[in-house]
Amino acid sequence: MTGSRNLLEIRDLTIDFETDEGRVRAVDNLNLSIRPGEVMGLVGESGSGKSITAKSIMRLAPGNAVIQHPSQITLHHQGQGVNILKLRGRDLRLVRGDAVSMIFQEPMASFAPAIRISDQIIQTMQIHLGYDKDQARRAGIELFDRVGIVDPAKRFDQYVFELSGGMRQRAMIAMALSTQPKLLIADEPTTALDVTIQAQVLELMMELREQLGMAMLFITHDLGVVSKIADNVTVMQRGNVVEAGTAEQVLFRPEHSYTKRLLDALPHLENLPEAPKHTPQPLLSVKDLSIRYPVTGKGRKTELFTAVENISLDLPEGQIIGLVGESGSGKTSLGKAMLGAAPISSGHVEYHHTKKKVKFGAGKPVKRKRLARTAQLVFQDPYSSLNPRMTVRDIIAEPLEAMKLTKNRAETDQRVIEVAKLCHIEVEHLRRFPHAFSGGQRQRISIARALVCKPRFIVADESVAALDVSIQAEILNLLKQLKDELGLTILFISHDLSVIANLCDWVCVMRYGQLVEQGTVRQIFLDPQQDYTQKLIASIPLLNSSEARSTRSPSLLQVAEQFADSGLNYSQLERV
Numbered sequence: 001m002t003g004s005r006n007l008l009e010i011r012d013l014t015i016d017f018e019t020d021e022g023r024v025r026a027v028d029n030l031n032l033s034i035r036p037g038e039v040m041g042l043v044g045e046s047g048s049g050k051s052i053t054a055k056s057i058m059r060l061a062p063g064n065a066v067i068q069h070p071s072q073i074t075l076h077h078q079g080q081g082v083n084i085l086k087l088r089g090r091d092l093r094l095v096r097g098d099a100v101s102m103i104f105q106e107p108m109a110s111f112a113p114a115i116r117i118s119d120q121i122i123q124t125m126q127i128h129l130g131y132d133k134d135q136a137r138r139a140g141i142e143l144f145d146r147v148g149i150v151d152p153a154k155r156f157d158q159y160v161f162e163l164s165g166g167m168r169q170r171a172m173i174a175m176a177l178s179t180q181p182k183l184l185i186a187d188e189p190t191t192a193l194d195v196t197i198q199a200q201v202l203e204l205m206m207e208l209r210e211q212l213g214m215a216m217l218f219i220t221h222d223l224g225v226v227s228k229i230a231d232n233v234t235v236m237q238r239g240n241v242v243e244a245g246t247a248e249q250v251l252f253r254p255e256h257s258y259t260k261r262l263l264d265a266l267p268h269l270e271n272l273p274e275a276p277k278h279t280p281q282p283l284l285s286v287k288d289l290s291i292r293y294p295v296t297g298k299g300r301k302t303e304l305f306t307a308v309e310n311i312s313l314d315l316p317e318g319q320i321i322g323l324v325g326e327s328g329s330g331k332t333s334l335g336k337a338m339l340g341a342a343p344i345s346s347g348h349v350e351y352h353h354t355k356k357k358v359k360f361g362a363g364k365p366v367k368r369k370r371l372a373r374t375a376q377l378v379f380q381d382p383y384s385s386l387n388p389r390m391t392v393r394d395i396i397a398e399p400l401e402a403m404k405l406t407k408n409r410a411e412t413d414q415r416v417i418e419v420a421k422l423c424h425i426e427v428e429h430l431r432r433f434p435h436a437f438s439g440g441q442r443q444r445i446s447i448a449r450a451l452v453c454k455p456r457f458i459v460a461d462e463s464v465a466a467l468d469v470s471i472q473a474e475i476l477n478l479l480k481q482l483k484d485e486l487g488l489t490i491l492f493i494s495h496d497l498s499v500i501a502n503l504c505d506w507v508c509v510m511r512y513g514q515l516v517e518q519g520t521v522r523q524i525f526l527d528p529q530q531d532y533t534q535k536l537i538a539s540i541p542l543l544n545s546s547e548a549r550s551t552r553s554p555s556l557l558q559v560a561e562q563f564a565d566s567g568l569n570y571s572q573l574e575r576v
Helices: 050-057 089-095 117-129 133-146 152-156 165-177 195-212 223-229 247-252 257-264 331-338 368-374 392-402 409-422 427-431 439-451 469-486 497-503 521-526 531-538 556-562 570-575
Strands: 008-019 022-034 039-043 065-067 072-077 080-083 100-103 183-187 215-219 232-237 240-246 282-296 302-316 320-324 346-351 358-361 375-378 457-461 489-493 506-511 514-520
Touching: 008 050, 022 039, 022 050, 022 240, 039 050, 039 223, 050 065, 050 183, 050 215, 100 165, 117 133, 117 152, 117 165, 133 152, 133 165, 165 183, 165 195, 183 195, 195 215, 195 223, 195 531, 215 223, 223 247, 232 247, 232 257, 240 247, 240 257, 257 469, 282 331, 302 331, 302 346, 302 489, 302 514, 320 331, 320 469, 320 497, 331 457, 331 489, 358 368, 368 375, 375 439, 392 409, 392 427, 392 439, 409 427, 409 439, 439 469, 469 489, 469 497, 497 521, 506 521, 506 531, 514 521, 514 531, 521 531
Parallel strands: 039 215, 039 232, 100 183, 183 215, 320 489, 320 506, 375 457, 457 489
Antiparallel strands: 008 022, 008 065, 008 072, 072 080, 232 240, 282 302, 282 346, 346 358, 506 514
């Protein structure tokens, strides 16, 4: 490969963003190399420059990004080295897909919404692999099956908006892998996936890495995942590389204080909290609850899909209750039903110890204004749930004004400032708009909005899934603090079991719309009774020791290093 042992070489990469306030440096003189078959983990918090580095490799940087001279990104492919930054037209299209493919963080924005997923994947495989339509279809369905999509033949022909968040991410991964690239760039590819599917997808990636000699640039804030798959790790902070080395060195013998801080923020399964010493009274009860949604089946016939089936559950007052399960298990539907935001087919929900009785269910509609005083929701994605045209002050104040809970603007402002301070939001920031804040800050704004009308119950649906580990730790500590100070009851919906273990008092496990198991954190994590729960816990990606890592199959990189003096080049090694 033109004398280079590297598949990809990034040299002196410097990227600025043009903003209203002038140029902002996003990446500063970055150097990074990836060898054939190597998995490079790229870690760091939001704003560290990880994603813009990855997008620059694909030449997908946004219009306001300025790549400074003498930046170089060289791909060694088919016996020659090419500077990707100088490619145009057909040459660039041949690199994208044929040599380099990318799994994007947000699949909803990556698929064409008006075209069936099958048509998009089939067309991609026809262009890059020369398959005919039938070959591409069979290969695509097989990939859907391998990334854990249930009923893959049916899902393959659906539109992206018909899939759940986790399903969309799996479809995105399948599409990226469909061209059998030499370099796969994976930008937070498993963030939205359940632990079991995450383990399955990571295993698939590692299999393809061995079969195809595929290298990976794996971008994530989950250091547990990095420890499972990466050969080498590069740590970025504010556009700079602060530490780089083997996974063993960086994760288990870090030198830089920033790396140590990221590792300290990781959730763990040690010293789990004891069970509450007393049994609280339930704040709300769910009785024989079922939820069925109408869906369009074959021949445009309407069928009923059961999302939740005959669940009875008490939520203890003043505790954080974790609700876990794989994508499609019914977690979100159950949480919405408790807020009166999902159609209840049978059964009911009842809130206790309220001034006025709150009970609703099948045939008995919810009184939304009364319920809104008692229960609120914190959304998964604060960026899309906050109105970009409203200031933070107006966003937080909106529930007060809509329900007329304050007498005048001065009283509203007083309550807004009070809840802002409670959520550690600077008062001077109330005049700003959501785009001016980081993901963690926007999540604080969402929490403040949910708390402003003094509810007793909050549903937090995957509210830290997209946050970096250090920011995630801050939000989790905030939720614990709010629970203790305000006596809140919180239903925390998540697929991240390590977060559940470190946050919650009580855990409920769902599968296929049914309640499989429930108990204290220690009961569920240290002595799970059901096979499904045991499988979930066994799939948690904790930091792997060097002993655990040594059981992995050798990569092409490791094989090449063993035969460094043999005279074999990489092409010959790939054939071997």
